[in-house]
Amino acid sequence: MIVLGYNGFTRGAELFGRLFGATGVDRNGLVGHDAAAALVVDGELVAAVEEERLSRVKKTSDFPERAIAWCLETAGLGLDDVDVFAFPWRFSEAVGEEMIAEIADGGLPVAAKFDALRRTGELYTGMLSPEAVHADFVERTGYALDPNRLALVPHHLAHLMCGAYLAGGGDAAFVVSDGRAEALSSVMGELRGGVVHLLDGTSVPMTSSLGVAYGRITRYLGFVPNNDEYKVMGLAAYGPPPRRNPLLDAVVRLRENGAYTIDIPRDPTAYYALFDRLFGCGGGSGAREEFDFRVKVAGMAQHMAETVTSHQVRALTAASGLDTLLFEGGLALNCVANTKMLERSSFTGMEVSFGASDPGVAIGAAVRTAGLRNRPADAVTTPYLGPSYDEAHIREALEEYGDRVTWQEEPDAASVTARTAELLAEKNVVGWFQGRAEFGPRALGNRSILANPAFPDIKDVINLRVKHREPFRPFAPVVLASEAPRVFEMGKKASSPYMTFVFPVREEYRSRIPGACHVDGTARIQTVDDRQNPPLAELLRAFTARTDVPCLLNTSFNVAGEPIVCSPRDALECFLTTEIDHLVIDRFVVTKKGH
Structure with missing residues (x-):
């Protein structure tokens, strides 16, 4: 069975802006934000990507046209091949009745109630109702979808199913x-x-x-x-x-x-x-x-x-x-x-889960509709579900920016690891771009900015010169799962692969990794191992062997207000508009000309 889950509304930003006065990011922040698509084939989650990674519009609530197309293309499928499309909202007639009753029973003056009913009615009929959701899909894809192939999954149930499946x-x-x-x-x-x-x-x-x-x-x-x-x-x-x-x-x-x-x-x-x-x-x-x-x-x-x-x-x-x-x-x-x-x-x-917020409801709607209670026993739970790029795409992007960057092509993965560990041993900020893009806001490792946490001021360097964000913001360390209990007080957790928990840094390590400690002595760690992310695990081993520092600073590869980079071109644009020192993209170690 093939199920494609998706989240997003074409008219969301327009309607919330016009009817309710929402502006800027707020227009995307009410319903449908973090638009995404996810594909389940015969019980396996094979692809998932957030629309913002492809459209480059942060937090977009738009219909995920690009994300749907990419998921199908990467699996070699077309719209006709999908058995069911799953959508993580179900504004049924009963929900509509509740919306009307809430306004009618509220404390607004009568005139204000009529105005609220008018606006809510336009929102419901133009965007939220089952008929509007179906019409939106048909209009954006140009595909005459049989309504019986569109499953509407209650939003909270989609959240729950995402977490249950990934757990x-x-x-x-x-x-x-x-x-x-x-x-x-x-x-x-x-x-x-x-x-x-x-x-x-x-x-x-x-x-x-x-x-x-x-x-x-x-x-x-x-x-x-x-x-x-x-x-x-x-x-x-x-x-x-x-x-x-x-x-x-x-x-x-x-x-x-x-x-x-x-x-x-x-x-x-x-x-x-x-x-x-x-x-x-x-x-x-x-x-x-x-x-x-x-x-x-x-x-x-x-x-x-x-x-x-x-x-x-x-x-x-x-x-x-x-x-x-x-x-x-x-x-x-x-x-x-x-x-x-x-x-x-x-x-x-x-x-x-790594999809705990609204990106994950595309996954949850898909696995619920596919009837999956558990993921396959031998499946690796991985957030690395998005686009990857072959050497030809990377070379093409490098050539496009050839007047501004130089690069060295390493012969193999071991050489890439050794060279990157050497760079990180010093006070360098490195963009790390490998394999498939991550999914969701709490998993990194393939589109990361890395640095050495042994330098006390490295957080200030990254916040002000690279990320262009407030100086009070902490950074999360990435650490081998096997090493995490030695460095952090893990409590009941044996690992934390998705940066969804914080842990005290053990007293003896606070002076050794000051850049990884928040002001209260805690850290929001990401643990990795060879099964989930072999290149990053090997880099951590090489870095620790060289420096005796047990972790790396790990922050998302983007600047404030921009989505995390997805493509080689995105990575080069971010690299060239910040003070990132080096970019490691697949086997290529990239430096700015004149650096």
């Missing part, structure tokens, strides 16, 4: 939490024998979304919601945990069964005024963006997220006798909260 299947308790699905923002329950059991009364409506609440604080601090929440998470580490959190006093109400309500106004003017009062800000936007104030508020936002998710897990623990916890959805990218959730719970294991 290898098996019974598990689960929490799914994000900004919004069709009508809910969070669900929890158990997955037993491939059957989903939701815990009664624990689902959280969209109006009390923890993800939306965190996003509103993100906007309040001058960042972009649904995009920059990780900045807030990073800032929180610069201050102590709050002794008193006014968010928990004023807007959050925890329920006994693990549910909760969060009461924050929708209108930015109203919630800015609320936050000014709660956080003690009387100086307007300038004061909100002062570093110390941002740290204080970020700490409260992070504490709120940790408190609410831990509350859910406590209730889930009491209701479930299972040992493993699956956590999926946008909130699962909060790696600081993830570690605390696991360590403070009775669960012995916790899995967060």
Whole structure:
């Protein structure tokens, strides 16, 4: 059976901009963001790519025309060969009725209710309804798809199925939490024998979304919601945990069964005024963006997220006798909260996939529709599912930029490893481009920027001269899975291949890898081994043998505001517009002319 999952709406940005006043990245940040496609053939996930990697529009919510075409082309298939197309949203008539009722029963004046119904009605009929989804596919592909070959999968179920499949299947308790699905923002329950059991009364409506609440604080601090929440998470580490959190006093109400309500106004003017009062800000936007104030508020936002998710897990623990916890959805990218959730719970294991946020719902919709409860027993769980480029493509790109770069062609993989380790032993920043592109926001290794964490100021070098981003941002180290417990306090985790957990750096290593330590002495690590990424594992061995440094700094190969590079040309463009010292692309070690 061949199933292609995809996520994205042609009219999303246009409708959210025109009907709801969304601008910039916000137009892509409500429904359908992180558009992607994924292909499952006879039970195996063979290809997946985010549309932004190909279109070069970050966080795009557009119909993933390029991603669908690439997935089929790489498998040698056409649209006729696909048995079912799976879409990770199901705005059924019942959901439509809920949307109408929410407006009708709300506290708006009558005229405002009619206006909200008009706008929501246009959004539903023009984009969200099953008929609109089918029409969008036909229009963008030019393919007369039989509606019976289009499966609509509820959004949270797609999240859950992505995590379950990539974790290898098996019974598990689960929490799914994000900004919004069709009508809910969070669900929890158990997955037993491939059957989903939701815990009664624990689902959280969209109006009390923890993800939306965190996003509103993100906007309040001058960042972009649904995009920059990780900045807030990073800032929180610069201050102590709050002794008193006014968010928990004023807007959050925890329920006994693990549910909760969060009461924050929708209108930015109203919630800015609320936050000014709660956080003690009387100086307007300038004061909100002062570093110390941002740290204080970020700490409260992070504490709120940790408190609410831990509350859910406590209730889930009491209701479930299972040992493993699956956590999926946008909130699962909060790696600081993830570690605390696991360590403070009775669960012995916790899995967060590399597709935990919305890129992964394309995978989840596909595997759900294919009827897969588990991945094949001998399959390697890998995020390296995207495009790769042969030597001819790489040479062509190098020749195109030949007036600006020089390169040395190494004879074999061993020589590439040795030369790269030699460069990284010094204070060089190296772009590392190998094999197939990664999928999702929490897996690197084939499109990475690497550096030596032994240099205390290397974070500043990369943040300011390469990534063009805020100096408070930390970097994640990549380490061999076999070495990780020696360098980091891993707690219940044996490995962490997708940078979805943080761990304290052992005291004896903090002075040896200062560039890999965040201000609080932790690191969001990525572990690798020979099965998952042989070239990177070999590079780590060679680098450690040369330097006695047990890990490398590992950040995404892009600059702020741009998608991670996908093609050789993308890599060369990024290399030439930053102060990256060297680019290692397949067997070619590239240097800027005059460097």
